[in-house]
Amino acid sequence: MDVFVKLFNLSFWEKFADFHGLLSMLSLILFGSGIILYFVVRKSNNFFSWFKNILLTLFIDLVLLDTAGLTVYIPYRAEGGPRTILKASEATAWYHTVIFEHKEFLAFAPPLIILTVYLVAKTLGSNFNDDSNSKLRKAVLFGLIASLVFVLIVAAEAVLVTKTAPVR
């Protein structure tokens, strides 16, 4: 019971940052589903609507993830917050000026790429497996993999920064 009291007593921003992390974990499950379904759809068009729905769900999750990330930016940037702590020392300043900055910029791409991939797949519809659309199919697979790599980089950078100066 004690653990629940302690969890309840965490600050709003600590809980919000954890929720932000949860959305990120959820995206990894959806990326896995999306990549598997891509290859399933290549064998059978019957699963195309599943593929499309997973891409749409992934897009929504990534938009929420970015929105939560921009919101957590408020306590991060606040006076006396993690950014101030990191920039105060030469040894830790690079966590903000290189790692965190890169994370915030890179995070823009995954929702845009997944929306694009979803729109391409939706447009192709029942013609998804046509030989004439091979380059567009490759773009769909490339977009899925590139976005997954971006999310993994962003997550790794987030862990690197928050273990040094967590949001309170």
Place this chain on the structure above:
Amino acid sequence: MEEGYKANKYLISASITLLLFAFINIFKTALPAFSAMLNFFPPVGPLLGVYLLSIIIFLFSLGIFSTVKIKNQSFAFWFFVVSTIAFLLLVFPPIFEPIAHFLGK
């Protein structure tokens, strides 16, 4: 064939948006006045302005490429691949900051 044009439109618009996001970010770093313009909500900072401006660019590009039809599927694919990789590199501070400092001189 019509779906091919539409799909190309999405790929080209996303690619242009990714590249312009990186360039907006470089100009934001190089020009303090531009950064101040993007900083319309100080608690989040100019980053929010960069995001919103890039979303507007995406919607604008979709409008343009609904009229200007790109037929070449291979071009759309490779432009998408190159833009995505270029984006990854151009938003990395050790790469974009020297460019921004050069432009800001």
